[in-house]
Amino acid sequence: MSDTDPTYRRYSDGDNEPYDWNSDVINQGESYLCPTYIQRTPPCQNACPSGHDIRGWLSIVRGLDKPQADKPWQQYAFERMTQANPFPSIMGRVCPAPCQGGCNRNSLDGFVGINSIEQYIGDWARENNLAFDKPEAESGKRVAIIGGGPAGLAAALFLRRLGHNSTIFEAHDALGGQMVFGIPGYRIPRDVLEDEIQRILDLGGIEVQLNTRVGDNVKVETLEHDYDAIFWSVGTVIGKLLRVEGGEAPNCIDGMTFLRSFNDGSLKYLDGRILVIGGGDTAMDVAAVAKRIGEVAELDHPERPEAVFDGSGSQPEDRAALRTDSDCWLVYRRPIEKAPCTKHELEACITEGVEIHDSLAPLEVILDEQGRASALKVQPVDWSSGKMEPNGEPFEIECALIVAATGQTGDYDGIDGIANEWNQIDADRTMQVKGKQGHFVAGDAIDPHLLTTAIGQASVAVQGIDKYLSGVSLDDRPKVEGHHFDLLQELDEKSLSPDEYNHGSTWGTSSAKWSVHNFENRAEADVINTNALYTGHFDYEKVNAREEIDINVSNVLGSMIERFNGLTQDSAVSEAKRCMSCGFCFECDNCVIYCPQDAVTRVKKDERVMGRYVETDYAKCVGCHICKEVCPTGYIEMGLGQY
Ligand code: SF4
Numbered sequence: 163m164s165d166t167d168p169t170y171r172r173y174s175d176g177d178n179e180p181y182d183w184n185s186d187v188i189n190q191g192e193s194y195l196c197p198t199y200i201q202r203t204p205p206c207q208n209a210c211p212s213g214h215d216i217r218g219w220l221s222i223v224r225g226l227d228k229p230q231a232d233k234p235w236q237q238y239a240f241e242r243m244t245q246a247n248p249f250p251s252i253m254g255r256v257c258p259a260p261c262q263g264g265c266n267r268n269s270l271d272g273f274v275g276i277n278s279i280e281q282y283i284g285d286w287a288r289e290n291n292l293a294f295d296k297p298e299a300e301s302g303k304r305v306a307i308i309g310g311g312p313a314g315l316a317a318a319l320f321l322r323r324l325g326h327n328s329t330i331f332e333a334h335d336a337l338g339g340q341m342v343f344g345i346p347g348y349r350i351p352r353d354v355l356e357d358e359i360q361r362i363l364d365l366g367g368i369e370v371q372l373n374t375r376v377g378d379n380v381k382v383e384t385l386e387h388d389y390d391a392i393f394w395s396v397g398t399v400i401g402k403l404l405r406v407e408g409g410e411a412p413n414c415i416d417g418m419t420f421l422r423s424f425n426d427g428s429l430k431y432l433d434g435r436i437l438v439i440g441g442g443d444t445a446m447d448v449a450a451v452a453k454r455i456g457e458v459a460e461l462d463h464p465e466r467p468e469a470v471f472d473g474s475g476s477q478p479e480d481r482a483a484l485r486t487d488s489d490c491w492l493v494y495r496r497p498i499e500k501a502p503c504t505k506h507e508l509e510a511c512i513t514e515g516v517e518i519h520d521s522l523a524p525l526e527v528i529l530d531e532q533g534r535a536s537a538l539k540v541q542p543v544d545w546s547s548g549k550m551e552p553n554g555e556p557f558e559i560e561c562a563l564i565v566a567a568t569g570q571t572g573d574y575d576g577i578d579g580i581a582n583e584w585n586q587i588d589a590d591r592t593m594q595v596k597g598k599q600g601h602f603v604a605g606d607a608i609d610p611h612l613l614t615t616a617i618g619q620a621s622v623a624v625q626g627i628d629k630y631l632s633g634v635s636l637d638d639r640p641k642v643e644g645h646h647f648d649l650l651q652e653l654d655e656k657s658l659s660p661d662e663y664n665h666g667s668t669w670g671t672s673s674a675k676w677s678v679h680n681f682e683n684r685a686e687a688d689v690i691n692t693n694a695l696y697t698g699h700f701d702y703e704k705v706n707a708r709e710e711i712d713i714n715v716s717n718v719l720g721s722m723i724e725r726f727n728g729l730t731q732d733s734a735v736s737e738a739k740r741c742m743s744c745g746f747c748f749e750c751d752n753c754v755i756y757c758p759q760d761a762v763t764r765v766k767k768d769e770r771v772m773g774r775y776v777e778t779d780y781a782k783c784v785g786c787h788i789c790k791e792v793c794p795t796g797y798i799e800m801g802l803g804q805y
């Protein structure tokens with residue numbers, strides 16, 4: 163398909179019968195209902211585990227919501243974005259973007275490229291050395307953060323914004339968690355990672371203790387005594403081995419160990435066919451790394467990967483020059499379409515030469531006379547009945563290394579009373595550890611998921627910690643979590659806050675200045691879906707995609723560059739303009755133009771902010787509902803007079 167062919171068609175082939183439009187034509191009628199303006203949560207935000215105000219920062223990028231004074235719009239967008247997530251450059255690169263899956267524009271011509279715009283803003287912020295604002299006041303409280311991965315670092319920032327200090331206890335020799343030990347550098351460039359971490363530390367009030375494992379070097383009881391609250395962000399650092407006979411052979415390892423050895427530079431090449439077991443993003447990372455590092459033939463033990471993993475050997479740098487293409491198979495027990503990995507990671511692996519062998523269940527690791535794995539015995543299976551059933555004879559696949567990327571678990575050695583029987587931490591909706599007052603938790607420690615999930619949970623946990631430190635009871639959470647646009651804050655930023663209410667009697671409230679008239683914020687309760695929009699307003703718009711770098715089977719060996727280039731400023735702005743602003747006014751003027759009574763007008767220019775662009779003269783409105791029908795964003799509800 164050419165890139166100018168629309169993917170959205172209003173009609174299907176065969177839709178050629180005349181239709182009686184009369185019943186659908188909007189006739190001017192009358193009712194007692196007048197328009198009121200309702201803010202709802204767009205599905206992109208609802209699907210984003212960090213709860214980003216995506217619609218809000220897209221409206222900044224497209225030039226609708228303008229910054230004050232001479233602040234660059236990129237900085238204004240960065241400030242809005244990082245309210246929810248302090249890693250825009252990283253998220254823009256590696257987040258599988260569930261927000262895009264939720265985007266209402268999927269019903270038209272495809273989702274808005276949210277994370278490519280996020281990357282553009284994050285990269286602009288790095289190039290322009292943007293910093294976070296320091297807190298206005300200090301609380302004098304201190305929080306112990308156990309684990310310096312994405313959740314721990316995000317919590318340190320969110321706590322700092324509230325004036326709380328923290329100490330991060332990190333068991334390893336670097337901050338970053340999965341971002342540094344798990345995800346390879348060609349997906350998260352290390353200079354990007356270092357800059358985004360350093361920006362948090364530059365806030366001050368965040369002490370870091372590396373190589374300090376709670377449970378070994380520090381006791382939990384000591385932290386309980388020395389700190390006002392404890393935040394657990396320990397992640398899952400132990401990969402699971404293949405649970406079949408022979409799965410503990412020295413050349414059968416887990417995906418975490420493999421990636422950690424690659425990321426710390428000790429694993430430089432393989433020594434024959436590698437079988438990667440699993441279908442998640444860790445499996446894709448292992449397979450893609452295997453294609454990049456290649457193999458060197460006939461290694462002796464000290465140079466073999468397993469010697470690197472257990473520290474009994476090493477791989478000299480100069481031998482890497484002998485590398486040739488590696489033979490990498492991805493073995494998955496379900497059909498590959500069912501794999502939970504990010505689809506474009508799978509596609510990239512296939513392009514780079516990873517062989518996919520799906521619907522194969524591992525049965526046994528076949529050992530040679532030295533006790534090393536020489537093959538994996540697998541059972542072909544069929545899932546068509548919904549259950550896994552044998553489908554043919556088992557067979558053996560020869561291999562030199564087996565990497566199980568089938569799950570990981572937490573390390574609670576020396577730590578009592580926190581983890582459950584599955585080595586996970588149970589939390590309530592406020593992210594407080596169940597049965598442990600003053601202990602909060604976020605991230606993979608609860609259940610392994612995305613980086614953005616860990617950060618979203620850290621935000622909720624910090625709100626809980628703040629209440630706990632203030633002696634306020636922890637309320638239940640809203641139905642729709644997120645960093646919602648706040649009209650009152652927007653009015654305040656533009657010096658347009660409503661007047662103080664004088665608590666006196668007022669006759670006729672429409673001109674009183676102590677309230678925001680005919681506006682209701684239902685963001686914490688309602689998500690707006692496509693049916694509530696007037697999608698006929700939107701033309702087909704070509705997606706502004708990032709430029710992909712051609713990394714394929716012929717050039718993948720030794721390639722450590724990123725797989726795509728970021729958007730230019732122009733393409734980021736064009737892409738942001740594809741946003742339909744679901745659930746919030748985007749100043750299209752439809753309601754002003756189509757109102758037959760001239761009842762809807764624009765708010766005076768010097769009183770306008772996002773969300774207060776139009777107003778209705780209720781003396782003129784006859785309740786015809788035409789404005790509601792033509793509002794593309796679903797912002798208008800014929801509610802006034804009803805509620
Ligand atoms: S069109 Fe815009 S506001 Fe609507 S879901 Fe997509 S990104 Fe979000």
Ligand code: SF4
Pocket residue numbers: 746747748749750751752753754775776789792793794795796797798
């Ligand atoms: S029709 Fe356009 S201008 Fe009127 S409320 Fe809806 S989005 Fe705003």
